[in-house]
Amino acid sequence: MGVLTSHFNLKAMKNEKTVRCSLCGKEFTDEEIEGVMKCPNCGTKSLPCAISDDVEIKINWHELRILVIWAENWARKCDAEESDREEKMMLSIMTIAERLQRQFPEKTKLTLFGEVRELRKEYNIETNIDDDKLLGL
Numbered sequence: 401m402g403v404l405t406s407h408f409n410l411k412a413m414k415n416e417k418t419v420r421c422s423l424c425g426k427e428f429t430d431e432e433i434e435g436v437m438k439c440p441n442c443g444t445k446s447l448p449c450a451i452s453d454d455v456e457i458k459i460n461w462h463e464l465r466i467l468v469i470w471a472e473n474w475a476r477k478c479d480a481e482e483s484d485r486e487e488k489m490m491l492s493i494m495t496i497a498e499r500l501q502r503q504f505p506e507k508t509k510l511t512l513f514g515e516v517r518e519l520r521k522e523y524n525i526e527t528n529i530d531d532d533k534l535l536g537l
Contacts, residue, residue, distance in 0.1 A: 419448040425495040468510040
């Protein structure tokens with residue numbers, strides 16, 4: 401993360417968050433990541449997102465669900481095929497989906513995992529499925 405610090409120095413003066421970890425979603429100021437080469441929260445070495453690149457888009461919720469569910473399924477497949485990889489794709493997809501979902505909490509869950517979990521809760525369905533294992537975590 402340290403490579404991005406000079407790019408965001410103006411915002412850092414105001415103590416504003418400038419980057420977001422693409423794996424855990426935690427946001428940091430430049431000061432918090434100065435000289436750091438991995439996320440201080442989760443330890444991932446992947447490149448963080450520049451918060452200044454956040455955008456607003458217009459999309460139908462159903463279309464967004466289709467994209468997220470496809471990404472969720474692809475991440476699950478990739479994580480299963482490369483189980484020795486340190487960073488799990490599924491965690492990144494779920495973090496992004498949760499951030500989007502928080503904007504519209506009343507809407508149907510974006511992920512298939514979230515929808516199934518909600519149905520299990522709503523209808524009091526007990527299973528022996530370990531949610532973390534299902535997510536590949």
